[in-house]
Amino acid sequence: MLIDTHAHIYTDEFAKDIDSILQAARDAQVSKIYMPNIDRTSIDAMHHLADTYPDLCLPMMGLHPCYVEEDxxxxxxxFKALHDSERTYYGVGEIGLDYYWDLTFKTQQKAAFxxxxxxxxxLDLPIIIHSRDSLDDSIDMVSSLQNGSLSGVFHCFNGTIDQAKKALDCGFYLGLGGVITFKNAKLGDMVKYLPQDRIVLETDSPYLAPHPHRGSKNQSKYIPVIAEKVAEFREESFDVVAGYTTANANVLFKA
Ligand SMILES: [Zn+2]
Known part of the structure; x- marks a missing residue:
């Protein structure tokens, strides 16, 4: 069993083929897919998948930093009203800081985060953190707000060993995805450094498909490709990686 802890599978580009995409994920032993929200325009499609496949597609609610604007x-x-409604969300996400695309709303991004x-x-829910060109600021903010009860994951983690240490010191999990398979990424030493009990797997579908699928639309069925790479870097078996990453995801999401 494997878990995809971060996938935007509700995206329009998958709508037509969603049954076969989800069946391919199940065939690849992926038993749960956690879906981070983006902004108000993504909610209906995400809810629709959560309602249609309640055992597989698990929704989370938050405002992505790239969509923090005037309003x-x-x-x-x-979104807070949704969290306070009857509907179950499994995390607060996707939230964080993105200094790569646009700095216009940097102050607002920090406030929203x-x-x-x-x-x-x-709400006693894990937070799902996106940080791009902003990892040190994201870690500093989490560290300063950590009161002992905050939990979550730095998604698509591709920092240095030093940054990993600081993220681990916050008590957080690190999400490993397709980026670790890229030939130029050189993340093997960092992946090897991480303790077994803090690693979770993710695709970030439809983005960042792993090698050798790079350039195609990423899907949850590629989680085994990422698990293989983690196993290779850490000199562990695929089954061992599958075992502890699934157990960690269940702890992270209080499953
Ligand atoms: Zn994402």
Missing amino acids: YKAQLAE ETQVNWGIE
Whole structure:
């Protein structure tokens, strides 16, 4: 059994073929797919998948940093109301800081991130952190808000060993995805350094398909490709990696 801890499989590009995409994931032994929200426009499609495949597709709610704009407070109010509604969400995400695409709303990104980190504490839910060109700021913010009850994952982690140490010191999990399979990424030493009990697997579908599928649309069925690479770097068997990453995901998401 394997778990994809981060996949935007509700994306429009998959809508037509979603039955076969999810069957391919099941055939690849992926038994759960955690879906991070993006902004208010992605919610309906995500809810639809969660309602249609409730054993497989598990929704989370948050505002992605790339979509923090002038109106972010209104979106956050809507999302908090959803968290407080009858519907079950398995995490607060996708939240964080992105300094790569656009710095216009950097201050607002930080404010939105802090608000949503605090939801994680209030709602006792893990937070799913996106950070691009912002890892040190993200770790500093989590570290300063960690009160002993905050849990979560740094998704698509591709930092240095030193940054990994700091993320681990926050008590957080590190999500490993397709990037670790890229030939130029040179992440083997960092992957090998991580303790077994802090690693989870993810695709970030439809982005960042692993080698040798790079350039195609990423799907949850590629989780075994990522597990193989983790096993190779760490000199462990595939089954051992599958075992502890699944156990870790179940602890992270309180399954
Ligand atoms: Zn994502």
